[in-house]
Amino acid sequence: MNKKYWVPSLEKANSILNAIAYKPGKLRLIDIANKTSINKSSLYSLLNTLECIGWVRKESDTYFLGEKLFSLSSLYSKGSNLVNIFLEESTEFVDKLKETMQVSKLDVTETLYLAKKEGNSSVRLTTEPGMKMPAHATAMGKVLLSKFNWEELVQVYADKQLKPLTPNTVENLKNLYRQILTIKKNGHIKEYGEAVEGFNCISSPIYNLNGEIIAATSVTIPTYDWREKEEEATKSIEILTNNISLKLS
Numbered sequence: 634m635n636k637k638y639w640v641p642s643l644e645k646a647n648s649i650l651n652a653i654a655y656k657p658g659k660l661r662l663i664d665i666a667n668k669t670s671i672n673k674s675s676l677y678s679l680l681n682t683l684e685c686i687g688w689v690r691k692e693s694d695t696y697f698l699g700e701k702l703f704s705l706s707s708l709y710s711k712g713s714n715l716v717n718i719f720l721e722e723s724t725e726f727v728d729k730l731k732e733t734m735q736v737s738k739l740d741v742t743e744t745l746y747l748a749k750k751e752g753n754s755s756v757r758l759t760t761e762p763g764m765k766m767p768a769h770a771t772a773m774g775k776v777l778l779s780k781f782n783w784e785e786l787v788q789v790y791a792d793k794q795l796k797p798l799t800p801n802t803v804e805n806l807k808n809l810y811r812q813i814l815t816i817k818k819n820g821h822i823k824e825y826g827e828a829v830e831g832f833n834c835i836s837s838p839i840y841n842l843n844g845e846i847i848a849a850t851s852v853t854i855p856t857y858d859w860r861e862k863e864e865e866a867t868k869s870i871e872i873l874t875n876n877i878s879l880k881l882s
Contacts, residue, residue, distance in 0.1 A: 642679070645669065645671050645675070645676075645679055646679055646683060646688075648668075648669040648671065649665060649669060649671070649676070649679060649680065649683065649689070650683070650688065650689070650698065650702075651765060652665050652668045652669055653665070653689060653696045653697065653698055654698055654763075654764045654765060655764075655765070655766070657696075657697045657698060657759070658692065658695050658696075658697055659695060660695055660696055661694045661695055661696075662676060662677065662680065662694070665680070665696065680696065683699070684699070686699075686701060687699040687700055687701030687702075688701050688702055698763075698764075702763055714881070715736065715747065715839070715847075715848055715877070715881065716736065716747050716748040718877050718880050718881065719734075719736040719747075719748050719750070719850065719877060720748055720750060722873055722876050722877055722880070723736075723750045723850070723873055724750065726852070726869040726870075726872075726873055727750045727751070727752050728752075729865075729869065730752060730852060730854075730862060730865065730866055730869060731752040731753050732752040732852050732853060732854050732858075732862065732866065733749060733750065733751045733752050733758050733852070733853050734749075734750045734752075734850060734851065734852050734853075734870075734873070735747075735748065735749045735750070735758075735760065735773070735850065735851050735853070736748050736839075736848055736849070736850045736851075736877075737773045737774075737777070737848065737849055737850075737851075738777070738847070738848050738849075739768060739774070739777035739778065740765060741789070742767065742768050742769070742778075742789060742790060742793055743765040743766065743767060743768055743774070744765060744766045744767070744768045744771045744773050744774040744777065745763075745764075745765050746760050746761065746762050746763065746764050746765070746766075747762055747848070748762050749761065749762060758829075758832075758853055759829075766798075766828060767795075767796060767798065769795045769802070769803055769809050770797075770798045770799075770802045770803070770824075770827045770828045771824060771827070771828045771834065771836075771851075772822050772823060772824035772834040772835060772836035772849075772851050773834075773836040773849040773850070773851045775809070775812055775813050775816075775822045775824065775836070776816060776821075776822050776836045776837065776838050776846070776849040777838075777846060777848075777849050778809075778813055779813045779814075779816045779817075779822070779838070779846065780845065780846045781813075783810055786806065786809075786810055786813075787806065790806055795809065798827065798828055798829070799826055799827060799828070799829065799830045800830075801825060801826040801827045801830070802827045802828075803827060816838070820837060820871055821835055821836060821837040821867060821870060821871060822835075822836050822837075823835050823836075823867075824836070826856065831855060831856055832853050832854065832855055832856065833853070833854050833855075833856055833859050833863075834851050834852070834853045834854070835851060835852050835854075835863075835866050835867055835870050836849050836850065836851040836870065837849065837850060837851075837870045837871050837873070837874040838874060839874050839877050839878050839881070840878045840881075841878075841881060841882070842881075842882045847881075848877075849874070850870060850873055850874050850877070851870065852866045852869065852870050854866060
């Protein structure tokens with residue numbers, strides 16, 4: 634990428650939004666400063682501007698993503714063929730399983746959530762379209778990373794660490810690669826409380842006409858319902874991704 638016309642303030646704003654997205658309502662100005670390495674004076678001005686244009690929202694001393702971002706995300710979704718197909722095709726399975734399904738793409742080493750279809754479970758997921766999570770900690774992320782061989786994966790993570798989100802999160806690249814390889818045998822990847830404790834997840838890939846992985850879907854199940862729903866959820870997610878892949882061809 635040519636950085637000749639790079640705007641540093643936009644890069645800083647992006648860092649701020651990512652920090653808030655990972656921990657909505659948890660970070661004060663000083664916390665964001667520590668996470669982004671932006672000095673407090675500049676950060677104050679940036680946060681004030683982002684708040685004025687609706688990209689962030691301040692409650693007490695902590696910050697959330699603003700309504701404007703969700704509005705933009707909604708507009709993006711309306712124009713996305715992938716998202717529209719997912720929302721249509723997932724309805725049957727969400728109604729049957731009563732659990733939430735999501736679709737995402739890979740953004741370097743992060744899972745970028747594109748759309749979400751919620752079940753009627755009493756437990757709600759905090760992830761929303763436009764949010765990102767570390768790919769190594771999510772089932773969808775592992776599926777998306779499976780397009781890389783070992784050498785490519787090493788290169789992708791050359792200057793990055795596998796930070797744990799829970800005590801179950803994979804913490805080294807070799808173990809991550811072993812998990813990724815299971816997709817070749819199973820056609821899906823399962824994640825057990827690596828992103829959020831108390832939730833397990835099953836994900837399967839969406840392919841384009843050339844057989845390349847372009848996205849992934851997932852179903853998330855509370856651990857107390859896992860044994861009852863695992864088998865049916867696994868079948869459902871594989872049928873869903875196959876249907877979406879065919880419609881995208």
